[in-house]
Amino acid sequence: MSIGKLIIQDLRNIESVSVELHSDLNFIIGDNGSGKSSLLEAIFYLGHGKSFRSSKVENLLQHNKASFTVSAKTNKDCQMGVRKIFHGQSAANTEIRINGEKQTKFSVLAKNIAVQVITPESFKIFFGGPKQRRRFIDLGLFHVKHSFSDHWKEFSRILKQRNACLRSKTSGSTLTYWTDVFIDSSQVIADLRAGYVEELTNELSYWLKIMLPSVSNEIVIQYLQGWNSKKSLFDVLQQYKEKELSYGYSLFGAQKFDVRFLLNGASIDNQLSRGQQKLFLLALTFAQAKLIERVNLVKPILLIDDVGAELDIHSRALLNNAIAEIECQVIVTAIDKAAVEQLVPQKENYKMFHVKHGKLSVMSE
Numbered sequence: 001m002s003i004g005k006l007i008i009q010d011l012r013n014i015e016s017v018s019v020e021l022h023s024d025l026n027f028i029i030g031d032n033g034s035g036k037s038s039l040l041e042a043i044f045y046l047g048h049g050k051s052f053r054s055s056k057v058e059n060l061l062q063h064n065k066a067s068f069t070v071s072a073k074t075n076k077d078c079q080m081g082v083r084k085i086f087h088g089q090s091a092a093n094t095e096i097r098i099n100g101e102k103q104t105k106f107s108v109l110a111k112n113i114a115v116q117v118i119t120p121e122s123f124k125i126f127f128g129g130p131k132q133r134r135r136f137i138d139l140g141l142f143h144v145k146h147s148f149s150d151h152w153k154e155f156s157r158i159l160k161q162r163n164a165c166l167r168s169k170t171s172g173s174t175l176t177y178w179t180d181v182f183i184d185s186s187q188v189i190a191d192l193r194a195g196y197v198e199e200l201t202n203e204l205s206y207w208l209k210i211m212l213p214s215v216s217n218e219i220v221i222q223y224l225q226g227w228n229s230k231k232s233l234f235d236v237l238q239q240y241k242e243k244e245l246s247y248g249y250s251l252f253g254a255q256k257f258d259v260r261f262l263l264n265g266a267s268i269d270n271q272l273s274r275g276q277q278k279l280f281l282l283a284l285t286f287a288q289a290k291l292i293e294r295v296n297l298v299k300p301i302l303l304i305d306d307v308g309a310e311l312d313i314h315s316r317a318l319l320n321n322a323i324a325e326i327e328c329q330v331i332v333t334a335i336d337k338a339a340v341e342q343l344v345p346q347k348e349n350y351k352m353f354h355v356k357h358g359k360l361s362v363m364s365e
């Protein structure tokens with residue numbers, strides 16, 4: 001899947017844009033504050049129903065406007081659109097349409113369009129707390145293992161109930177019941193994730209060979225399921241029953257999973273340079289995109305914001321090799337043409353746009 005026509009209205013500094021994107025590769029060039037990231041925000045919103053930079057969706061709304069709209073026509077003739085309408089400070093309505101039909105859930109849109117973004121901040125966040133890593137892995141699972149979404153909803157419901165018991169210090173049969181179902185549900189989620197991480201690891205090695213060839217054979221993904229892998233979750237919860245009751249929430253289980261990226265057995269963020277970390281994250285994202293494509297037959301859309309940041313000429317050339325290989329729609333932003341010089345293909349198989357004050361124009365050579 002790739003986006004052909006993209007229409008954006010009243011999103012950040014973009015008042016009105018209607019543009020025909022290239023199905024493979026697009027460059028968005030513009031000064032700081034011109035609206036490059038806003039354009040990526042619009043596409044990301046279509047795939048995720050949220051912003052990639054802010055937890056508040058109202059930050060996407062252009063000042064003094066009451067709604068914003070993003071719509072796209074894909075190369076498969078699928079027309080999809082979202083309008084977010086705000087009423088005063090907090091409440092907002094979301095109107096979602098696919099091929100003219102009203103939809104109530106973003107997940108329906110997300111099944112039709114898989115969008116992944118890499119920004120200069122991504123790698124810092126990614127190697128920081130576990131939140132981003134969990135989100136990344138579960139996004140892949142959502143697209144690749146179709147039963148995951150229902151299992152995850154069920155797990156979240158059970159976790160809530162179990163936490164309510166622990167919070168209110170309800171021990172006895174009610175806690176036993178919720179603990180039993182929590183264990184079963186955690187195991188289902190953990191098995192799905194373990195399978196997915198294994199697939200991702202295999203795919204990653206292919207992309208690392210292209211983007212980080214010098215260390216590609218030494219990098220592994222370590223999966224931490226959320227409790228000691230040498231013990232059953234039942235035994236762990238027995239052992240820490242009092243501790244969980246005193247904390248008032250579940251300390252172990254599938255909600256606590258994480259992944260570590262190791263180079264020769266030690267965390268890669270202490271060993272790779274920032275540019276290499278960015279290449280690693282790109283390789284990981286490309287690997288995930290490829291898995292999504294293989295299973296869904298929907299080509300993900302990759303957004304790379306400010307590609308020049310952290311990457312030297314050599315690294316950009318490596319990224320170029322990966323972009324040539326990925327066969328997904330790629331949208332790259334940069335502050336000037338020089339930053340994308342190594343990424344521009346020989347054949348004119350791309351489009352380059354200039355953005356200024358939230359307006360887009362096709363750039364001539």
Ligand SMILES: Nc1ncnc2c1ncn2[C@@H]1O[C@H](COP(=O)(O)OP(=O)(O)OP(=O)(O)O)[C@@H](O)[C@H]1O
Nearest residue numbers: 012013031032033034035036037038059061062063
């Ligand atoms: N809600 C909003 N309404 C109107 N304008 C906004 C809103 N939020 C941000 N802006 C403005 O939009 C402009 C574009 O921001 P954006 O992040 O897209 O820039 P950019 O081209 O990616 O710049 P940089 O290269 O610095 O990252 C900024 O000048 C910002 O002040």
